[in-house]
Amino acid sequence: MYTLGINAVFHDSAACLLKDGQLIAAAEEERFTHIKHGKRPVPFSTWELPFHAIDYCLRIAGIHINDIDHVAYSFDPYLLIGEQYRGKPTIEIPFDLMGKNAQSEWQNPWDPLFLSSMLNARQQLNDGYPHHLQKRFIGANIRTEQWHYVEHHIAHAASAFNCSPHLNAAVMTVDGRGELATTTYNVGNGQQLDRIGQVNMPHSLGLLYEDVTTYLGFLHSSDEYKVMALASYGKKDFVKDFREIIQLGAKGQYTITNQSLVNRFGPQRLRHEEFTAHHFNIAHSLQAVLEETLLDLTSWLQRETNAGNLCMAGGVALNCVANARIRDAGIFKNIWVQPASGDDGTALGAALWIDAQQRKSNTRDFVMNHAYWGPGYYDAEIEKFMQWCKVPYRKVNNVAEETAELLAQDKIIGWYQGSMEFGPRALGARSILASPISPDMQARLNEVKDREDFRPVAPVVLEEEASKWFKNAVYSPFMLFIYDVLPEKADLIPAVMHTDGTARIQTINEQQHKAYYDLLKAFFAKTGVPVLVNTSFNTLGKPIVCTPRDAIECFWSSPFDALVIGSFIIEKNADICSGADLQEAGFTEKMP
Structure with a gap:
């Protein structure tokens, strides 16, 4: 069927x-x-x-x-x-x-x-x-x-529970809005979900986060993750304000005060204005109170259900800092978050x-242990396209070894391998990869992608080595939780450590993506570091690349050093794009 x-x-x-x-x-x-x-x-x-x-x-x-x-x-x-x-x-x-x-x-x-x-x-x-x-x-x-x-929040809940490894779990979905609901609570058994509570419009944690995203000069329903990143630079100066805005009730309920952010916090930041401590503090306070609220809601849900497992979805479940707070609170023994927690996952x-x-099935038919469900291309298709558009390339016998050598030389690599990811995270199929060893790599990558300076980059780590580099790190294949970088390792991977000493990690094993895993192994053998920087293969305002054409166009219009696409490597001649040549050509500022 x-x-x-x-x-x-x-x-x-x-x-x-x-x-x-x-x-x-x-x-x-x-x-x-x-x-x-x-x-x-x-x-x-x-x-x-x-x-x-x-x-x-x-x-x-x-x-x-x-x-x-x-x-x-x-949606119903x-x-x-x-x-x-x-x-x-x-x-x-x-x-x-x-x-x-x-x-x-x-x-x-x-x-x-x-x-x-x-x-x-x-x-x-x-x-x-x-x-x-x-x-x-x-x-x-x-x-x-x-x-x-299908009711929107049932779709979210099923995306979290019905492909998780847990046959019994409490299920919480938190987003901007569905038809009526903004937060729902379910009990999952087998393939069934039983609703035990919900919060309805206009009270929405997701829409509040969207409103603050807009207030801070970002795009709502798009840039909320930037607010999460901005939060680590601020202080809790406005926690009292957000506690007044979010009023917690009994039995998983809450209300959102409908008050103008401009009246409370002053003029809205315009898109191209400089960030100030005021903006950092608003983001930090919002994030802190969101975490407090989610801890309260999940604590009630555990008491209500007595469940040992929690499954989560909805756009708010992509907040990896909040997810880690729930994990570290020990409210549930196990937490599983849908990697496509946004509306794509519905x-x-x-x-x-x-x-x-x-099919009248109440047995678990599918467990989602990887996210590689999108389009992929064979070597023959890739090579045919490169020949057609006259791209200079070379075929290599050992992709992992040669790519690891480039990365060890501190080069920035476009990595295009296998079927692409479903969901918002690049997880090693359509990624930009780099060495985490150089302290300036974060700034270099933000320059390559034309991103804001405060944006962190995330690490991928060999699953078997993760706990030796990140505190209490366990299986985490979807980049949905942060972990503390172990102090003795901090100086070895400065590029992936956020300002608060944490990193949003992805673990990888051979069964999930062999080419990606082999690359990490090869880089580990060369450098003693089983970690790479992994960020999405795209530039500002563009989706992650999908086709070989997308990858090659992105590569040639961005200052990457090399593109590893299937069994082929394309490298740029550094002399062609030297700083002197660019200045002579009139490119004295960052490209728009």
Whole structure:
């Protein structure tokens, strides 16, 4: 049985495909369209279906859209417009009742169009596909009984629990918003989830974090991770303010005071203004109170469920500092966080939820132990493209050995190997890699990627060596927790240590990604350091590269030293791009 999962709501449009409960492909639409987070200007926003990602999933399975048994869409619009309209023709639904019939929080003038897009999504799948993708879609006939709307937070919860290694767990999802819910609590058993509580709009930890992200001059629903990074430079000067904004209640409840941030904290920072201690302190205080709040919520959830395991998803679950606070508090014995915790992961959760229901399965069919579910390319395809576009390259017999030598020479490498990652983290398939030994490597990488100076870079470490370099480090393949760098190792890997002495680590073993693992082993043998800097293979404002074309274009338009793509290495002649040549050509400032 094939089950297609779709997210086309808010942002991070994505698709995945299950076969008899097993994931066989998953990808975000941005990787194909090059529109980061899939966020187009309204009205052409992410309510547009992820046709390219769906096409990729169908190609991997070698099937046509009509071979799909069920489609799971990770949002249920009837929770907003009323159950009385479920099953009726969409033409009979009075969209002029928005704000009266539905929730008063939905008052954007585009809301009726968005809801209309959701309600007509099945028909869009049948006849709205782009012409160049018609091979997999032409003649599409997904019937009403094959189409399933899944509550957004159920999709989040299923993405966390139904592919975790735990058969019994408490499940917490925290994001900006679903249809009504912003935070939900479930108990998971087998393949089932039982809701035991929720917090509804307008009270949302995720939306508060988004609001502060905007206030600090970043892009909301995009740059929240920058606020988390900024927080480590500040002090708790505004903790009292955020404790007044977030009011904790009983039984997992909280309220958010709807007060202008400008009235409380002063003028909003403009995008290109310098950061001041005031901005650092706001970010730090928000992060501190968010962590306090999540500790309170998870403590209540453990007492309520008496569970030993916790599974988490939702955009807030990508906050690796908060995740580490929950871990270190010892509230739960084990914590598993969905690596695609944002809305992209709801495509997977919706598919898992519907698949289990339709097959009447309560046994665990799939455990997500890696994130490499996206497009990949064989050497023959890569070489054919390089020959076509006349790129100078050389084929190597020992990729790990030769790449490790380049890294040991302090060169910055674009690393393109195997199937790409599903989710926001680059985990060694589409990564920029560098040595962590040089103290100036963080600044060099931020310059290469045109990133803010305060942004940290993260380490990947051999799983068997992790605890020797990071305090109490264990299996952590998805870069979702921070660990303290051991003091005796700090001077050996300064590039990956954040200002507070922590690092957001990824562990790697041979079964997860052999080429990546072999590279770490080779670098360890040369330098005595089993750690590399790993950051995403992209530049400012662009999604992670997907195709060989994407990788080569990014490489040649950025100051990398080499690109390792499949079994091939492309190196630049350093003399061509010397500082003197650039100055003579008139490039005296950082490229825009």
